[in-house]
Amino acid sequence: MFSHRSKEYKELHQQTVQRLQKFLETENNVFLSPSSGSGVMEATVRNCVERKMLCCITGEFGKRYAEVGESNGKIVERLEAELGKPITQESLDEKLSSVPDVEAVAITYNETSVGLLNPLPKLAKVVKKHGKLLFVDAVSAMGGVELKVDEWKIDVCFASSQKCFGVPPGLAVANVSEEALERSARAKNKGWYFDFKLYEKYQEKESGTHMTPPIPQILALNKELELIEAEGGKHKRLKFCFKRMQKIKEGVEGLGLSLFPQRGYESPTVACVNAPRGISGPEVYERMRGRGFELAKGYGELKERTFRIGNMGHIRPEDIDEMLRTLGEVLR
């Protein structure tokens, strides 16, 4: 390992940030956070919200955002959709008209707990029409779904290394707008570790961070971004992921199963599958695990009723074929 103040680290840091900026189509700062994604969630609240925020809730991770806001002493307004349904433009517009004093809106792009993709480009337009800051939890979206942070005017967009990038956990990336940095400059009691202004200062001053960063994860992420470029770029990667999910969906439906979310809003990165009659979600999970496949149990309210199939990281199409064959056997 080399030091985070060494020449090698500075080069690595600079290259990783530049590759992320290209990937996210942004000219804003991208910071490397020595935490999982939840750390950046907390950072958005501490740096950019003085008093009040709105959290859009479509599942457990939207609920977590609201908890993070409240546990940091903020007033949290909630806009909650029926489970399996997305937040709509109309409901968001109405909510923002009735609570005009919120400073920021938090949206979970891909709600991993229910396998649902919110219509972010449309929702972002509504948030900006009302002149609010926009925080996007893209933990299970970045790297697997289209994300144009500048075009959609996202103020803070963050993700964890361990999801679509397929890198070990312990690193998060955060895209932070100028407006978000200005809020941070004015924020009181925001703490030191997750201070966006300190991230900016050290990135500008020495292509580094104000603390010791998780260098192995940064090396891995940099390599992953290099591989994406070598494979033909971001859109090629997204297309590959999309096709892989098509295979999962068709296979699951071919086994007589259905997906939980409302049609048209199914996540491209995680399939949340309704467990068949007579067998619980956790039982499907355990049986598949016994055959060497790591799926995921249902989450929160859906724990018993569903199981989930991840479409993230390094999975080959032939792995999916084998998984589907095994799922069929396990269910029979």
Ligand SMILES: Cc1ncc(COP(=O)(O)O)c(C=O)c1O
């Ligand atoms: C949508 C979403 N948000 C937030 C988180 C929390 O991220 P982390 O575990 O990296 O803190 C997760 C984790 O699965 C997630 O899926």
